[in-house]
Amino acid sequence: MTAQAQVQPRAQLPAAAASRWARRAAYAGIAGAAGLAVLLPTGTAGAGWLLAGQVLNVNGNRVYPVRVRAFAGNRITLTRTPDTARSIPLSFVWAGGHARLGDVIAADRATVTREIEAVTRGSLSAGVRGYTSGYVFEGDPHSARGLPFDDVVVQGELGALPAWLVPPPAGPADDTWIIAVHGRGAPRGEALRALPTLAASGHRTLVVSYRNDPDAPPSPDRRFHLGHTEWRDVLSAIDYARSAGARDVILMGWSMGGAAILNLLRHWHHDGFLRGVVLDCPVVDWNATLRMNARQLNVPPAWTWTALRLIQRRLDVRAADLDYRPLADRLDVPTLVYVDHDDRTVAPWPTVEFANAAAEHVTLVETREAGHCRGWNLNPEAYEHRLSTFLKSV
Incomplete structure (x- = not known):
């Protein structure tokens, strides 16, 4: 059945109902790390088109609720x-x-x-x-966290990608690099919470940008691709580290940054150059995430169905490509995964299923009442201890 046949026009909703939807979206924090800012129209068959646009739109309006x-x-x-x-x-x-x-x-x-x-x-x-x-800190590694750093440029396929290169604060750096990848619509500053722990590990940390960031080149269509092209910029960061003398890398990604890393693992045969992975509330299944957000806002299922089909068409992917759970059997390096069961931005249960399916390689840290990518905020000491212990173990 076509999207046009599936979605029937709806009667226009009262202004009060539309206002309630907008408030729910804003108060739920859906304009946050995953960026699913679903502010719905008063109703028409074109709502699915708008919903898909909100998910992929780079320049969405900021909500101040x-x-x-x-x-x-x-x-x-x-x-x-x-x-x-x-x-x-x-x-x-x-x-x-x-x-x-x-x-x-x-x-x-x-x-x-x-x-x-x-x-x-x-x-x-x-x-x-x-x-x-949840980012808490604003600025650069030195102004926000007292860490020395250099501004460097990674050459990506679309142009120059600014990055921070942070050495260990004490002692010489070893030849393992950490590459930190922020989430959708988030600044590089998302990494500032964990950066002292990463730096203390003895590794250099490269905090990267990718296409469509404010200080990075836009994609040709000026849309987010939910990790399906952004992974190439992560690969460019890996190439930068390799050319600068890295023997291997550890990848850390938040939210859509985690999805970009999972897409990278689909395409990249690392041949031992990947030493470990850290994922903080990654988007493991975009299908489940969009449906969860839509349910929270009482979006009619037909609109969500249409939006998912439009996203697939615009990104030239299949529904299966938006779900990374099948990658679990290909995971072959130690992996630390943080998930919060009260995440209302990214569906948490696919992450748990992914971790269980790859249990041989995955250490799963489960929390409640933190929300999306806020395990550090809930308990900084516990978060940093888990991260430090993992980095030492690999």
Whole structure:
């Protein structure tokens, strides 16, 4: 059955219902790491087209769902959302500004009051609108984490890809490199939370960019490809490391960065050059992830079906290509996988199934109540201990 036959026009929804959908999307944090910012129209058969566009769109509109209700001293009162009420390290980002949030001090049904650890850019006042982020740190390795680094350029197939090259803070570096790959729509700064642990391992760390990043070349169609072309830029980073003297590499990816690494493993015969893999809430199945997001927003299944078919057509892939679970039997290096069972951005159960299928090689770290790519935020010490132990073991 064609998409046109499958999806029937729907009556226009009341404005209140459309508004509820938009609020749910914003409050759920779906504009975050995986970037599935599904702000739906009031209804038509073209909704699937829009939904597919939101998933692949590089230049989506930023949503600012959280308002500052009050700000004084080191305390801020924000709109209550599932995120702002979560007492873990987060950042609050607004147009022109960034602040690190501390513990929750008080909460009621409408607001949450939290400590402010630092305002790192801009100025805060009541009425400012912004969004919460798990990245916490803003800046570069030195300004944010006190680590020395060099700005370098990786030559990708589409042009120059800026990267940070971070040496160990003490002692000479060995000849294993770590290549860190951020998620969809995220900055390189996503790696800043883990970067001190990576640097302390004794390895150089190359924090890379890829096509369609703000400081990197656009793809010809100016769309995200969900890892299906971005993996080539990761391979370019590997080639850079090899040419600079690396004996082997460890790959670490967050969210869609994990999907890019899994796509790389589909295409690259590493011949022993890959030493290990770390995946933090990777997108193991885009089909399951889009369906999960759609269910959370009460999107009609027909719209989701249409969106998935359009994504396949635009990327020239099959539905099976969006699911990496079959790769489990090809995994042949030690792999550390973080997953949170309360991830509302990327479907967690395919990751668990992937890890179980490759149990011979995978160490699975399971958490709850952290959300997407926020295992570090939930418990930095535990996250860093697991990561450090793994890096030493490989």
